[in-house]
Amino acid sequence: MDEPVLLTGAGGRVAEAILEGLADDYEWKLLLHSPPTEEPDHEFIVGDVTDESTVREAVAGVEAIIHLAGDPRPEASWESVLTNNIDGTQKMYEAAVAAGVDRFVYASSNHAVGAFETPDRTPEMYRPDDDFLLDGTEFPRPGNHYGISKATGEVIGRYYHDEYDLSVCNVRIGNLTRGHPPIDYERGQAMWLSYPDCAHLHQRTLEADYEFEIVYGISDNDRKYYSIERAREALDYEPQDNSAEWDGEQKVA
Amino acid sequence: MDEPVLLTGAGGRVAEAILEGLADDYEWKLLLHSPPTEEPDHEFIVGDVTDESTVREAVAGVEAIIHLAGDPRPEASWESVLTNNIDGTQKMYEAAVAAGVDRFVYASSNHAVGAFETPDRTPEMYRPDDDFLLDGTEFPRPGNHYGISKATGEVIGRYYHDEYDLSVCNVRIGNLTRGHPPIDYERGQAMWLSYPDCAHLHQRTLEADYEFEIVYGISDNDRKYYSIERAREALDYEPQDNSAEWDGEQKVA
Numbered sequence: 335m336d337e338p339v340l341l342t343g344a345g346g347r348v349a350e351a352i353l354e355g356l357a358d359d360y361e362w363k364l365l366l367h368s369p370p371t372e373e374p375d376h377e378f379i380v381g382d383v384t385d386e387s388t389v390r391e392a393v394a395g396v397e398a399i400i401h402l403a404g405d406p407r408p409e410a411s412w413e414s415v416l417t418n419n420i421d422g423t424q425k426m427y428e429a430a431v432a433a434g435v436d437r438f439v440y441a442s443s444n445h446a447v448g449a450f451e452t453p454d455r456t457p458e459m460y461r462p463d464d465d466f467l468l469d470g471t472e473f474p475r476p477g478n479h480y481g482i483s484k485a486t487g488e489v490i491g492r493y494y495h496d497e498y499d500l501s502v503c504n505v506r507i508g509n510l511t512r513g514h515p516p517i518d519y520e521r522g523q524a525m526w527l528s529y530p531d532c533a534h535l536h537q538r539t540l541e542a543d544y545e546f547e548i549v550y551g552i553s554d555n556d557r558k559y560y561s562i563e564r565a566r567e568a569l570d571y572e573p574q575d576n577s578a579e580w581d582g583e584q585k586v587a
Numbered sequence: 588m589d590e591p592v593l594l595t596g597a598g599g600r601v602a603e604a605i606l607e608g609l610a611d612d613y614e615w616k617l618l619l620h621s622p623p624t625e626e627p628d629h630e631f632i633v634g635d636v637t638d639e640s641t642v643r644e645a646v647a648g649v650e651a652i653i654h655l656a657g658d659p660r661p662e663a664s665w666e667s668v669l670t671n672n673i674d675g676t677q678k679m680y681e682a683a684v685a686a687g688v689d690r691f692v693y694a695s696s697n698h699a700v701g702a703f704e705t706p707d708r709t710p711e712m713y714r715p716d717d718d719f720l721l722d723g724t725e726f727p728r729p730g731n732h733y734g735i736s737k738a739t740g741e742v743i744g745r746y747y748h749d750e751y752d753l754s755v756c757n758v759r760i761g762n763l764t765r766g767h768p769p770i771d772y773e774r775g776q777a778m779w780l781s782y783p784d785c786a787h788l789h790q791r792t793l794e795a796d797y798e799f800e801i802v803y804g805i806s807d808n809d810r811k812y813y814s815i816e817r818a819r820e821a822l823d824y825e826p827q828d829n830s831a832e833w834d835g836e837q838k839v840a
Binding site for chain 1: 669674677681725726728730734735738739741742743745746749750
């Protein structure tokens with residue numbers, strides 16, 4: 335990639351995983367919501383995604399955007415996700431197409447489809463021998479207002495792709511934890527995304543050729559109920575991790 | 588139905604078709620955006636769906652809601668659909684579940700899937716011998732901001748159904764015209780919805796047993812590229828009209 339990549343929500347955990355793995359691979363431009371406590375290693379802007387001048391400044395001169403900004407709390411209020419996630423994502427897309435950005439990677443979420451985890455399917459669906467699998471083509475089924483906002487962000491991306499022809503990849507991010515998978519939490523183990531796999535996946539979203547994609551962002555967990563086939567096919571995603579290889583905090587396989 | 592049915596957007600064209608066919612079949616409660624020019628035959632409230640006290644008053648004591656209110660213009664701005672359609676629909680659902688409403692019928696739109704009409708498919712897809720058919724299970728593909736808002740309303744309904752167990756039916760309304768189908772407009776003829784079929788379809792959404800549905804609201808047009816099979820199966824929809832039976836303003840079959 336010749337031009338910088340804008341990373342919004344650059345103070346968050348997904349950004350941390352991406353920058354740990356890919357700091358030196360791209361020229362990063364960070365959009366931070368709050369002033370950093372220590373000086374970042376990359377160019378940065380502080381501001382809000384709902385502020386049009388901030389967004390315009392952020393997208394200027396970038397070739398691709400990884401849009402992570404928004405209220406990340408599953409329990410976020412409707413008012414917050416309407417503004418920060420839905421309106422904020424539309425404003426980011428609008429600025430991206432105005433600036434001629436080629437590629438937009440959107441941090442969607444497992445919460446966009448959380449209500450598939452019905453009482454009659456759980457906890458069996460979190461286990462290796464259960465064959466329930468979502469492939470990403472399903473109509474969204476959010477389990478909270480945050481999930482509604484993430485599904486809406488995917489729909490917004492569908493529109494901007496069709497109308498303006500920029501490449502759009504929606505990553506329904508699972509349960510990202512540093513080091514070991516979640517402990518005593520089957521659901522989290524089923525949708526675990528390791529830091530290295532998170533960085534690798536986002537590297538693929540910046541490198542692969544695609545039009546519009548919705549992929550699941552998880553490691554290759556035995557327990558998974560999200561298919562990673564589309565990520566493999568469309569992005570050449572090759573995850574290295576699997577929560578089944580861990581016993582608590584120890585890697586055993 | 589023992590209790591009243593709330594009809595929002597009651598000053599619009601879809602409401603006109605519904606009330607022409609079903610005025611005497613239900614006890615209607617109308618929510619109007621503007622004061623009526625002549626006294627309605629039914630109980631009515633004047634107010635905005637984004638005003639919580641208006642919405643609370645509107646849903647009080649009703650058994651079902653047909654939610655038509657919103658900015659109906661395909662060319663509506665993002666700001667308008669964000670407020671009137673997305674936020675307005677969420678507020679209506681929130682009030683509905685708080686009031687214990689059993690059934691929520693949502694006026695979605697062909698614009699939620701308008702971008703399936705790609706240059707390489709049109710105008711062939713509008714013609715009787717073309718077999719392209721959308722069945723309502725597809726991931727949304729809006730062609731404008733209005734369409735984004737309508738698809739988002741479907742996702743909002745999915746959440747409220749799953750979380751609160753009220754019955755939700757989304758009707759992707761085609762091209763509603765009184766009397767004859769659109770003239771010299773193949774797309775409009777393909778997705779024509781006659782006034783009688785519109786009223787009948789909404790009668791079925793108020794009577795049939797269902798959980799969560801997305802159906803296309805069109806007549807049984809030879810030219811159709813929206814399947815009406817799901818409406819037939821889930822709602823016992825039996826349309827009487829077909830744009831192919833018309834030559835301009837004259838019915839010929």
